[in-house]
Amino acid sequence: MRLRLKTIHFKMIRCRIVFIALLIFVLTSPKLFAQQDLKLWYRQPARNWNEALPIGNGRIGAMVFGGVNEELIQLNEETLWSGGPVNPNPNPGAVKFLPQIRKALENEDYKLAEELTKNMQGLFTESYEPLGDLMIRQDFAGTPTAYRRELDISNATSMTTFTVDGIEYSREIFISAPDQLMVIKLKAGKKGALNFSASTKSQLIYTNVSIAKDEVAMKGQAPSHTDPNYIQTMEIPVIYNDPSRCRGMRFELRMKVKESDGEVTSDSSGLHVRDASEVILLVSAATSFNGFDKCPDKEGKDEVKLVEGYLKSSGSKSYGALKNDHVADYQKYYNRVNLVLNGNPKVDLPMDERLKNYTEGAKDPGLESLYFQFGRYLLISSSRPNGVPANLQGIWSHEVRPPWSSNFTTNINAQMNYWMAETANLSELHTPLLDIIKDMEVTGKETAKNFYNANGWVVHHNSDIWATSNPVGGSPSWANWPMGGAWLCQHLWEHYQFTGNKEFLSKTAYPLMKSAALFCIDWLIKDKNGKLVTAPSTTPENIFLTEKGFKGSVSVATTMDMSIIWDLFTNLIEASERLDNDADFRKILIEKRSQLFPLQVGKKGNLQEWSKDWEDTEPEHRHISHLFGLFPGRQISPLKSPVYANAARRTMELRGDGGTGWSKGWKINIWARLLDGNHAYKLIREQLKLTGVEGTNYANGGGTYPNLFDAHPPFQIDGNFGGTSGITEMLIQSHDGLINFLPAIPDDWGSGEVKGLKARGGFEVDVAWANRKITSLIIRSKLGGNCRIGIPNSLKVSGKGRLTPAKGENKNPFFKSIQPVAAEMVLVKKGSLAVDFETEPGKEYIFKAVK
Numbered sequence: 001m002r003l004r005l006k007t008i009h010f011k012m013i014r015c016r017i018v019f020i021a022l023l024i025f026v027l028t029s030p031k032l033f034a035q036q037d038l039k040l041w042y043r044q045p046a047r048n049w050n051e052a053l054p055i056g057n058g059r060i061g062a063m064v065f066g067g068v069n070e071e072l073i074q075l076n077e078e079t080l081w082s083g084g085p086v087n088p089n090p091n092p093g094a095v096k097f098l099p100q101i102r103k104a105l106e107n108e109d110y111k112l113a114e115e116l117t118k119n120m121q122g123l124f125t126e127s128y129e130p131l132g133d134l135m136i137r138q139d140f141a142g143t144p145t146a147y148r149r150e151l152d153i154s155n156a157t158s159m160t161t162f163t164v165d166g167i168e169y170s171r172e173i174f175i176s177a178p179d180q181l182m183v184i185k186l187k188a189g190k191k192g193a194l195n196f197s198a199s200t201k202s203q204l205i206y207t208n209v210s211i212a213k214d215e216v217a218m219k220g221q222a223p224s225h226t227d228p229n230y231i232q233t234m235e236i237p238v239i240y241n242d243p244s245r246c247r248g249m250r251f252e253l254r255m256k257v258k259e260s261d262g263e264v265t266s267d268s269s270g271l272h273v274r275d276a277s278e279v280i281l282l283v284s285a286a287t288s289f290n291g292f293d294k295c296p297d298k299e300g301k302d303e304v305k306l307v308e309g310y311l312k313s314s315g316s317k318s319y320g321a322l323k324n325d326h327v328a329d330y331q332k333y334y335n336r337v338n339l340v341l342n343g344n345p346k347v348d349l350p351m352d353e354r355l356k357n358y359t360e361g362a363k364d365p366g367l368e369s370l371y372f373q374f375g376r377y378l379l380i381s382s383s384r385p386n387g388v389p390a391n392l393q394g395i396w397s398h399e400v401r402p403p404w405s406s407n408f409t410t411n412i413n414a415q416m417n418y419w420m421a422e423t424a425n426l427s428e429l430h431t432p433l434l435d436i437i438k439d440m441e442v443t444g445k446e447t448a449k450n451f452y453n454a455n456g457w458v459v460h461h462n463s464d465i466w467a468t469s470n471p472v473g474g475s476p477s478w479a480n481w482p483m484g485g486a487w488l489c490q491h492l493w494e495h496y497q498f499t500g501n502k503e504f505l506s507k508t509a510y511p512l513m514k515s516a517a518l519f520c521i522d523w524l525i526k527d528k529n530g531k532l533v534t535a536p537s538t539t540p541e542n543i544f545l546t547e548k549g550f551k552g553s554v555s556v557a558t559t560m561d562m563s564i565i566w567d568l569f570t571n572l573i574e575a576s577e578r579l580d581n582d583a584d585f586r587k588i589l590i591e592k593r594s595q596l597f598p599l600q601v602g603k604k605g606n607l608q609e610w611s612k613d614w615e616d617t618e619p620e621h622r623h624i625s626h627l628f629g630l631f632p633g634r635q636i637s638p639l640k641s642p643v644y645a646n647a648a649r650r651t652m653e654l655r656g657d658g659g660t661g662w663s664k665g666w667k668i669n670i671w672a673r674l675l676d677g678n679h680a681y682k683l684i685r686e687q688l689k690l691t692g693v694e695g696t697n698y699a700n701g702g703g704t705y706p707n708l709f710d711a712h713p714p715f716q717i718d719g720n721f722g723g724t725s726g727i728t729e730m731l732i733q734s735h736d737g738l739i740n741f742l743p744a745i746p747d748d749w750g751s752g753e754v755k756g757l758k759a760r761g762g763f764e765v766d767v768a769w770a771n772r773k774i775t776s777l778i779i780r781s782k783l784g785g786n787c788r789i790g791i792p793n794s795l796k797v798s799g800k801g802r803l804t805p806a807k808g809e810n811k812n813p814f815f816k817s818i819q820p821v822a823a824e825m826v827l828v829k830k831g832s833l834a835v836d837f838e839t840e841p842g843k844e845y846i847f848k849a850v851k
Helices: 002-029 030-034 094-106 110-117 303-313 317-333 351-359 365-382 428-452 482-499 502-523 559-577 583-594 642-655 661-673 677-687 717-729
Strands: 039-044 054-058 061-064 070-077 132-137 147-151 158-166 167-176 181-188 194-201 205-212 215-221 250-260 263-267 271-277 278-287 338-341 525-526 532-535 739-742 752-759 763-770 773-781 785-791 794-800 832-839 845-849
Touching: 030 739, 054 147, 054 158, 054 167, 054 351, 054 365, 061 167, 061 181, 061 428, 070 181, 070 278, 094 110, 110 532, 147 317, 147 785, 167 317, 181 194, 181 317, 194 215, 194 250, 205 263, 215 271, 215 351, 250 303, 271 278, 317 832, 351 365, 365 661, 365 717, 365 763, 428 482, 428 502, 482 502, 482 559, 502 525, 502 559, 502 583, 532 559, 642 661, 642 785, 661 677, 661 717, 677 717, 739 773, 773 785, 832 845
Parallel strands: 739 785
Antiparallel strands: 039 147, 054 061, 061 070, 070 132, 132 194, 147 158, 158 167, 167 181, 181 278, 194 271, 205 215, 215 250, 250 278, 263 271, 338 752, 525 532, 752 763, 763 773, 773 845, 785 832, 794 845
């Protein structure tokens, strides 16, 4: 008996020790801490699409409305677009107008140049199409209480719960990337109380059929062509039935009851479940898309085989296994980064009320942290390896003619979607954009030859799943801008800069960048002063006013054109040096770069948008294209080129803080690059302004919808991604010769901690701060080499290693300066320090504040 008592006493002590250890782990684990307060929740169902909650696995997207008597789940599939492979030469006579346009520009006849340029246009892109709607109907006689719907972005799961007549009902929904399925778990708190019908419909041509007593299908076809929503003509805007079977892809959706303890039947109207208490539904979807250059109908994939395969492969897995695999897959991306601002104080309010309070001036650093992570959530949910890039609306769209065709708008928006991919530690999710650049090169070579008689490849301001590259119709201010391909090449270079993947650089990035540079070399001509200029040249969507009163968009050597070409040439020069190849071509690039028309400071102290110091017809225009060299480029630096940085600052002052949602996102990044954290923070607050709430003072304007989607308006996902990128730029920058920590931290973020951000050169960092000074810093080196850091206060190394004051050129090639560096050159802003230390691949380095 005494032995048993001793054994029991020992077990009790051991249990206490285990409990205390577990409690310490829970309180200190960064990954568990990152899960806190990461739910968007509401007290009522969504009243419109901008209140529904987005879920996705990169390929399938859904908007969950959370209705009680009828749940609406609006569905998308990333490859479901109208149309088919592009016409490579849609305007055979276009090239003959180029000499005439250039002659008009030489004579400064901008009106004639504008009219002639309209002759150098082709076909519009195709449109991203909605798959359909899934409706779950439950007929309740009583009034629902205790209603709650939520989206937990820590595990990418939607949940709706409510009580009717004393019975609690729940719907849990997620979309699994490992199993390529949407999984819906419906549950009632009383046995036999779950009764519902589930049906599907589409705005496209479709037919519903019963496959088995527990399975139904929706079969359909996308349009052979869909006009953009902004085009109004006498023609039919949506066309089906291409006789050649080369345009208009097929699609299929399957819905199956996996588990049920009730009676299940089906017919062409859907699935019907009676007297159940728990049901698991599986939803699968696929299209016949078979690549950008294949006819999606006659050469398409077998969509039926695909959907059946998805269902079959998951048939033996339990609900718990499906969910565990989904969460593990999602969190391998999501849990890499954690952000805490001022302790992330918990605010136990629905998101719509929380946004309203924030709009009215409440402090809510937890909301700002959640907004940052929501951007990462959206990219994980809309852009996966081997898939299609996130479009203007990610993968979530509910209109046959969506805004701007929900395409890839390459004069800012497609690029903005991926600005944060590398810094926010989601590098693999960058690859869909990098992959489609290969397709664009194929079509872009035809466009370069047929429209400009030029070598290389080119993309204009719009593209789509078919890799459209020609200038579309409409105003030359946006249609005739041939710099989309050159800008996209920046993403190839940045992917290498962050990963150090030399095989990617040599086999993928360098050839694509070189081909784009060949086009630029052919596109450039000499002006009367011997400078290389682009002609015709536009700056996206903006209009100038000449001294003679003419309003136009076509001129010579816009600042954005010249900055993008400078960026491409510079990156390609460095890539050639890194690979130690193509030395002769490198010399050509260096010579051409030295002859480019330079940046100009205007009479107002601003950075000129055009080569001449003209007025803007819209002084507060949403685009800030001429600041490309500051961000996302690296031509302008407050520390190394203060004259142009000050001109950029003056431009921002003149532009103001207004604009669309995505415009505010760009401006956050610009102010961060200007090292002005307080102004960047002001724009974060502007971007998080509540809008889209019908019947209230928060009904209209740009800002953020109740579901945290960015409001252009309407919804465009680039604003969300731009906001997340801006926050990373406030916390860490690595483009200017070193890793600069807390370069634009605002007064309102006095303390905080961020873990897992990435820097160029293969570095991953964790940094904590208080009173805007670093308290601890951890740097993990993947590639090794010198690590130069800019810090706001003195630090000491924990363990081996030595910090030395930084002087001259950073010997790490990933941080090469774009101009000669003198030993006394300013490397960091006033009051900060720049230090060097050597790193080894795979090692971690810990620093603490000097007290």
